[in-house]
Amino acid sequence: MDVAQQLEQNGAIKCIDMHTTGESTRIIYSGFPRLTGTLLEQRDQAKSQYDNIRKRLMLEPRGHSDMYGAIIIPETELVHSGEAHIGTLFTHNSGFSTMCGHATIALGRFLVDTHDLTVFPRRNDLKPDLAAREVKVNIHAPCGLVRVTVPTTEDGQKSDPSRPVRFLSTPAYCAATNLQVPIPAEVRWPELGDKASIEVDISYGGAFYALVDIHELGFSTGLRNFNLDSVTFAVKKLKRHLETDPQVRKALQHPEEERLSFLYSVMVVDHEIGFKPDGVSGAETGLCYFAGDQIDRSPTGSCVAARMALAHEKKLRVKGESWAYNSLVSNYFNTGAFTAAIVEEGIPIEGQNSETRYGVVIHVQGSAYYTGALSFVIEKNDLISESGFVLQNCTQ
Incomplete structure (x- = not known):
């Protein structure tokens, strides 16, 4: 077994990195602790119990002070009611936000492109419109339901990066x-x-x-x-x-x-x-x-x-x-x-x-693109990267 396999066995957190007009979205799709309750309750739980993991993924040495993320949340109250296909929590350098348009655009593409039902259990509920070459994905964000339309290839199985993703906001x-x-x-x-x-x-x-x-x-x-x-x-x-x-x-x-x-x-x-x-x-x-x-x-x-x-x-x-x-x-x-x-x-x-x-x-519409796929680990006794850091704070 090589070192990569050994590290993966220690509990890797797996991510896909994307950008929307240069703004990063680190999509955390595997390895984040399971959360329970309504989506806002899950947000509270992530803040109170797992903020060190948020810092680990957003801040140095794995990220930086301007990193942004989206955690896939398979089960929420709107998913259970059938209004949403999946939920998400948005993360940044100091906590958890309630809505993010650039990350929604990136998430739309990723959710169409993944066919892993352990990541997106309701992936098969998506119904592509083959004539329009697009598919609708309803995402439960902490602010409410965000209705996303993703352009697809002719067979409806993959997103088409040559055309923009669009979404309908919650009431503004x-x-x-x-x-x-x-x-x-x-x-x-x-x-x-x-x-x-x-x-x-x-x-x-x-x-x-x-x-x-x-x-x-x-x-x-x-x-x-x-x-x-x-x-x-x-x-x-x-x-x-x-x-x-x-x-x-x-x-x-x-x-x-x-x-x-x-x-x-x-x-x-x-x-x-x-x-x-x-x-x-x-x-x-x-x-x-x-x-x-x-x-x-x-x-x-x-x-x-x-x-x-x-x-x-x-x-x-x-x-x-x-x-x-x-x-x-x-x-x-x-x-x-x-x-x-x-x-x-x-x-x-x-x-x-x-x-x-x-x-x-x-x-709202815009375009997002893939930049990489990553598996993040934490080794025993690694105090520096366990919760991440920002260099500017090290001067205090």
């Missing part, structure tokens, strides 16, 4: 517009100068986003020819401040579930630039800071839903109108933009946690 809604958030002197960054407040919007697309125009932050050149380190410094200060602002905290209350009610990200937007694919009415660019100050390489699919909901609220976008959303990476390569359109509106979002909201369902 604008939570607050044009908030004037005071910026105390101790929070301000150099480019802001003496400006006492900035304008911020809060919108939900499966997670909550604070949306702010790059020019509001004092960066006159927008997201073109700008200093990334300077914007990062500003957003780090801003995000921590927004999490304490009373009007922001009020906007973050999701009607249905307290566990969805937190600020996931600050999205810095430049409405004036962006690669524009054929067939869209316009384009813009966003720079997404999420979790523990990760920067999304992709246009951020859940925030695309949030931005469309915000534009709908401001009467800037109508049902059926297509728009392109870019990241720094898609602008650089002139490919990889996400496109989106509103397909349903006026959907009530009700619950005991806050007032009723009215949402929209967004059609």
